[in-house]
Amino acid sequence: MSNLQAQNAYNAYKQNSVTTASPGELTLMLYNGCLKFMHQAKKGILEKNIEMKNTNLIKAQNIITELMSTLNMDLAVSNEMMPLYDYMNRRLMEANIKSDPSIIDEVEGLVVEFRDTWKEVIKFNRQKQFVGNQL
Template identity: 45%
Template sequence: MLTNSGYDQYVSNSINTATPEELTLMLYNGLVKFIMQAQSAAIVRDLEKANEAMKRAQAILVEFRSTLNMNYEVSKYLESIYEYMHRQLLQANIKKDKDILEEVLGYAKDLRDTWTKAMKLAKQQHNIRPSEVIAK
């Protein structure tokens, strides 16, 4: 039987051994997961759970914005997307609006899928970082 401490150790090891690219993918997956949790909670009117999930998604967006390398043109574009998504999550949280959550979820999935493709391309092209693939 896998205990919580065993699972926690597995997660900790996964994070500690992940490449920066894999950590970014984990964050995108977390962003999608928390938005979906907020949607589910909003549907059943569990406002506390919806609020907590939206706050966690917002924290990921803040992290993304704080780690952007503004030497790349694409970073300016991503910053505006992250900022917009963050604002929309604030509005969704205030209004408990499932349509706004659906919109932000679409952006989160698109960003995650683009990052996944960039990781695959970088791996095929050997020694190129996904951020360099996206910047081109």
């Protein structure tokens, strides 16, 4: 298999994993993408690559904005999460203006907590479905 064929197969796999993912898995992908972009932004700061920093912080902010837009505000937990997402978004703007990787580290910590909690929710729901299907 040539390198191009391997890349095409990988791209097809990635596209298929997105189109067949559950809403919960898509949210998990968003958290992971946000972490990846923040990591790249920090790399841009360290390498003094302003475009890399800016592009990746904007991508991370776009993901947080998407997460905000998907919150069901009828749920109490959503009303608690919205200000945290807003805070993360504002901190990423500040990190971009100041080129401060420590601010990105702070937001990464919050995103990791959200992601890890979300993983547990998915696992719990799968176990609940499995038990429900066994009855």
